Amino acid sequence: MSLMSNQLWRKFLVWIHCFIFLSAIKPLFGSQERHFKWEVEYMFWAPDCIERPVLAINGQFPAPTIRARPGDTMVIELTNKLQTDGVAIHWHGMRQHGTPWADGASSVTQCPIQPGETFVYRFKVDKPGTFAYHGHYGLQRTDGLYGFLIVDVAEGEKEPFHYDGEFNLLLTDWWHRPAYEQQIMLSVKPFRWVGEPQTLLINGRGQYNCTLAPGYANSNSSYPPCNFKGHEQCAPTILNVLPNKTYRIRVFSTTGLGSENLMIANHTMTVVEADGNYVEPFTVDNLGVNTGESYSVLITTDQNPKENYWVSVGVIQRAFIIPAGLTILNYLPNSAWKRPTSQPPRHPKWNDFEYHKNFTKSIFALKGTPKPPRKAHRRIVLLNTENYVDGYTKWAVNNVSLVPPGTPYLGAIKYGIKHAFDQRPPPENFPSDYDIMKPAPNQNGTFGNGVYVLDFNTTVDLILQNANTVDPNVSGSHPWHLHGNDFWVLGYGEGKFSEKEVKKFNLKNPPLRNTAMVFSYGWTALRFVADNPGVWAFHCHLEHHLLMGMAVVLSVGVDRLPELPPEGLACGLTAKLLMRRNHA
Incomplete structure (x- = not known):
């Protein structure tokens, strides 16, 4: 071989090696497809030292934490290994642009996945932040079907704050009574209350029959000390830190009924993120977290290094x-x-409502966050009510308790199956003489499954109005979560919302959220742009209230969507439509 040929051959080999190397590292710097193959099934577990059936993914409780970067495509093959129940998983905080069928809301965007069947969730991640996923069929979240979904910033980008390490804290309340029994209790007449949860879990671990802090009044001090060796299913997950470092703690609450408060002894927390959106940093001694909310806080380990500290x-x-x-x-x-x-x-x-309101009102968008449109095209006022419907106790919106139809809304609307659900629009307000401070004179409501149809690319205000329940002097707080969208929280107020409140809306730096609280006897004003085609659930994130009907459904630009994947439509009237197409 000539010298020239030898040199060309060597250059060719170098080029080939460079090509192989660049091909190998390309996924590290660009978007990726991230594949997961999951099986959902029950297993026996003792999260708080008391064994009971829990829902697990691939034998893990809580379910696995998954991480991604903006632009990544998530591909999750979910197989239902339950014997008799359907299953669906909602990707909480994922906006699902172009993939509303992957939102995971049973009866809204898909049929529940039947036992033995596999459904593939495929969607793109569009922004960094702290998110989660959880069951969205019946009360399956209450049985432990949840996990973290963390989206890191894109390669080469930086967060607007510095930290040396990171922890995730998944908070929940825990019942020894399984979800199926609770569901029956809430669905019969007369209504049976499920009672208080037995334990609070941190990352799926708590202690019911022993205490980590013997002798202290605010722990379960009547129980003997816990003597863990570290391998027990209910042994706490210890947070190991080095002195004089800054740590990011990502927090998500998946509670069924309660709101929670996080404290770290001798340490303050600086709030920097809420629901996947950066906020103006502010420092607190304790963090109020409602179910469905996520936060990132920064702590500095600047205390006595010879001591450990309670979380x-x-x-x-x-x-x-x-x-x-x-x-x-x-x-x-x-x-x-x-x-x-x-x-x-x-x-x-627990009843220091002013503290919790003040914390919530301290959250403002970080400078540079998109601002809301100055005016809305439409306003929908949603009165949160407790009603009796045909002898059942139900939660409702404008006295209508949602009963999802047997055909998913997304398929029914896309293919014009009008008899799949009530075509009459739900009420957009409540009577002006309604007294929110007292039980309603007529406490009877109705069942319904109508849809609010929103014009594409319009600005919509959603006003959450709280009121008295069927019992005197009772008005519970409700955290509301919107699928498929973020919204601006424009303001909170006491009493009944009126037109004069509009002038007080914060249009300068309102936080972008996907979950917002409406407090007792008060109102909360939200604004969003209906620019994401799909059918989206908007509901109270208290699991038991959602089951009992506290939800509405929003339809946006469904005619703009392409053909829907048939795998999520194999029930109800869309199943019949698919059969006719297959035999055509």
């Missing part, structure tokens, strides 16, 4: 008389089982 979770907004959930912030090289020498921190009283 404590308590209940707010409801009168649950249960001990705080506890784990330990372990300053290395201290032993992970070195108990703190001080008592666990004391949380705000």
Whole structure:
């Protein structure tokens, strides 16, 4: 071989090696397809040292944490290994642009996945933040079907804050009574209350029959001390830290009924993110977290390095008389089982509503966050009510308790199957003489499954109005979650919403959220742009209230969608449509 040929051959080999190398590292710098193959099934587990059936994914409880970057395509093959129940998983906070059928809301965007069947969720991640996924069929979230979905910033980009390490805290309330029994209790007449949860779990672990903090009044001090070796299913997940570092703690609440409050003894927390959106940093001693909300907080480990410190979770907004959930912030090289020498921190009283309101009102969008349109094209006022319907106790909106149809809304609307659900539009307001401070003179409501049809690309205000329940002097708080969209929280108020409140809306720096609280006897004003084609659930994120009908459905530009994947339509009238097409 000539010298020239030899040189050309070497250049060719170098080029080939460079091509192979660049092909191998390309996924590290660009968007990826991230594949997961999951099986959902029950297993026996003891999250709080008491064994009961829990829902697990691939044998894990809580379900696996998954991570992605903006632009990535998530492909999750979900197989239902349950014996008799359907299943669906909602990707909480994912906006599902172009893929509303992957939202995971049973009866809204898809049929429940039947036992033995597999459904493929395929969607793109569009922004960084702290998100989660959870069951969206019946009360399956209450049985433990949930996990974190963390979206890191794109390769080469930076967060607007610095940290040296990171932890995830998944908070929930836990019943020993399984979800199917609770569902029956809530669905019969006369209504049977499910009772208080027994335990608060941190990352799927809590202690019911022993205590990590013996002798302290705000722990379950009547029980003996826990003597864990570390491998027990209910042993706490210790948070190991180095002194003089900054840590990001990502928090998501998947509680069924309660709102929770997070405290770290001797440490303050700086809030920097809410529901996947950056906020103006502010510092707190304790963090109020409603179900369906996520936060990122920064802590600095600048305390006495010879000590460990309590991480404590308590209940707010409801009168649950249960001990705080506890784990330990372990300053290395201290032993992970070195108990703190001080008592666990004391949380705000459960009924300190002013504290919780003030915290919520302290959240403002980080400078540079998109601002809302100045005016809305449409306003829908949603009165949160408790009603009796045909002898059943139900939660409702404008006295209508939602009963999802047997055919998913998305397929029915896309293919014009008008008799699949009630075509009459739901009420957009409530009578002006309605007294929200007292039980309604007529406490009877109705069942319904109508849809609010929104014109594409219009600006819509959703006004959440709270009111008295069927019992005197009772008005519970409700955290509302919107699928497929973020909204701006324009304001909160006391009493009945009126037109004069519009002038007080915050149009300068309202936070972008996907979940917002409406407080007792008050109102919350939300604004969003209906520019994401699909059918979207908007509902109270208290699991039991959703089951009992506290939800509405919004339809946006469904005619703009392409053909829907048939896998999510194999039930109800869309199943018959598919059969006719297959035989045509």
